Amino acid sequence: MRALHQLVVHSHDRKRGDTFLMPWDKIALALAGALATGVLMTGAAQAQTDASVLAGTCANCHGTDGNSPGAIPSIAGLPFEYILEQLLAFKADEVPGTTIMGRIAKGYSDEELEALALHFSEIEE
């Protein structure tokens, strides 16, 4: 848990335009550890956050498990770093030409976006 919280502080510190300095492989490992039980505590008093529940609504546009059948990009099996970078950039309105993902990504904490990135990166295409 500790590692995860440190990670979140890092990503909050991230400034617009900064290049990514975070060691992604370490983060992935830390997350994988934290998520080993399949859950992520979002706070002491709250119910458990389950990445597969968070990911449920992504399928509405990106297809079951993130395998899209149509015009919306597939996200299954993409590298963790890439998905997370994209999601954080959407949230910060840093992706030119974005139609809707900025509005959606703002609904999730950085910690949740990381859990989602890990979830989809681990699914096979």
Add this chain to the structure above:
Amino acid sequence: MISRRKVIKSAAAAFAATPLLSMPFVARAQTAGRVVIVGGGFGGATAAKYIKRRNPDIAVTLVEASPRFYTCPFSNLYLGGLRDFDSIGHSFDELTDTYGVELITEWAEGVDGDAHTLTLASGETLGYDKLLLSPGIDMRWDGIEGYDEAAAELAPHAWKAGPQTELLRSQLEAMDDGGLFILSAPADPFRCPPGPYERVSLIANYFKESKPSSKILILDSKDAFSKQGLFQAGWQELYGDMIEWVSLSNDGRVIRVDAENLEVETEFGEIHRADVLNVIPPQKAGFIAEAAGVTNEGGWVPINPETFESQQVSDIYVVGDATIAAPMPKSGFSANAQGKVAASAIVAALTGEEAPAPSWANTCYSLIGPEYGISVAGVYRVENGEIISVEGSGGVSPAEADAEFRAAEARYAVGWYDAITQDIWGSQPA
């Protein structure tokens, strides 16, 4: 075997030959539990699939009246001549063949919450550990004077996709150029807040191409509607003054319908005569919700937002349009998202675990023209026992956007339809 109207389909051939009554708890489900679902639409079919994905040992029976499901989403494209009707129909084959859901093609008639049983129209009874209802809406046939089921055969609502939708399309096709199409829109809450306005948009697109002197009049029981600014700007841009919108305050509320003469009367006594009349009446939760005792005085279902279990009857979960889930809209997207949350709550409950924290999103795309899409999005959580829209998230498409942006959202609208129908029924793009 006694003759039965219903069709039982299942991956296990043995299922099909054995009367259900004699086997309320099939062998493999003895430990994992039995879930019965009413409604194979956006909420119910999603829940069936996602319960099975989480725990294939739970026995899931889906009771759905229709052998094939036609979606309201994209039925407006059909009305505008942009799709054929077949392309919005979906089968339950993936649910039965891939996920082992037992399908019963029959009407559910009643629920006994104490006994934990569901009764079918045939009189047969199904036992359940957990019941999930996603029956959608019913029309309030007493909502507008003169607008009953017989009137809907002359002035269709087309607010459930099926024969009503085909009737409206055939009337639009038969209408002469220069005719008047009137749509009467209901007050909130109702199924698909942007739906009536997308409908007039795509009918305007059809008129513009085939009957350019025709007019469209929206008589509204509201003073504001979903994505209003974007719709009105788009109408102006694409259709000039073809579409007129009359708000509640400007005497838009229809209080009486004379379907024989295609006439409507508004609150202050004005009579409008249409060539094609589309009345979308006030609505309530689908019949079976009321029969189960889960509706309130307003006709909708109060739920526990953490799980979508009924506040009134335990072990009955309700999702989709039937529920009170504001600020989530009554949309297919919401119904799907709620179906997944209810599925995880049911699976957790059957294994004695605590339900995981819920999270939902919604996106409603609307097409103003074939290459002109707009959207509204939201992300939702539970806070202090209530569903809230996450601060800073969601909202509508920008008012200022170029043609490329609108075209991209139109493409994504189709991408959304392809994805959600794959996610629910395993369909492939048309």
